[in-house]
Amino acid sequence: MATRKRKADDDDESMSISPQASPAFAPRTISRPAKKVRANEVSGRPLTLPRLLETLDAESLRSVLQTICERHPQIGSEVVASAPKPSVTAVVDVLSQYQEKLRDAFPFGGNAGSDYAYNRVKQQLTNLIDALTDFTPHYLPPNESSTTLSLTYLDHATKVIHDLPEWDSQSHKHHKDNAYDEISRAWALVISEASKRGGGFQLHSGGWDQRLQKHNEQSSGRMQVAVNALGSNLGWMGGMGSGDPNSIRNQLFSNTYGTGGSTVPVGVGHW
Secondary structure, three states: OHHHHHHHHHHHHHHHOOHHHOHHHOOOOOOOOOOOOOHHHOOOOOOOHHHHHHOOOHHHHHHHHHHHHHHOHHHHHHHHHHOOOOOHHHHHHHHHHHHHHHHHHOOOOOOOOOHHHHHHHHHHHHHHHHHHHHHHHHHOOOOOOOHHHHHHHHHHHHHHHHOOOOOOOHHHOHHHHHHHHHHHHHHHHHHHHHOOOHHHHHHHHOOHHHHHHHHHHHOOOOOHHHHHHHHHHHHHHOOOOOOOOOOHHHHHHOOOOOOOOOOOOOOOOOO
């Protein structure tokens, strides 16, 4: 009886233990999976600066840069100081674009020199002349020290002026006349500076004196100021474009100066 009672007491004691109190049944926190971002929840954002710049063409980029420089002059000064020096070829290309716009603006048929045509192309004509006015000083001394670059630009710019329309009305002729006057004075300045360097031999050796003569003829004498500058600065060389083999100029270039016209070469140094 005692053994049976002890068993019954053990059974009652084991039944009194709560399942919740057992370490095997301790409550656990169930972790939920992180919420995934759905495709329709992605938000838009602007392009980064490098990607945006990749999409801009040259004209749009220039427009944006010019606007920024106008708003912040200090940035404009930094751009001017940092930008590479424009080549004569690049400037000539720009002038050619202005020329093309001028030609496209002319009305079809009719008198190209009439008042009607002038009113149609006045803005494009002004834009081209303004570009010439702005570019020319860049290639003049003291800003440009290379005589060859200065003369190369002036040669191209003068050709642009030759192509400007000749207007019937006297009141419209001032555009081309003024352009010739400015380019002629630019030639005179470069000639004056070149004459101080080695006697201006570069003007003759490059044939610039002959080109200037042709420009003056094509302008109907409207570039006489430049021609006069050439004559006054280099007249001592025996005459401009002289064909006399005994002239000082031709003797210098044939290395016969000081030999009485003989063919014995005489060095004149490097110019």
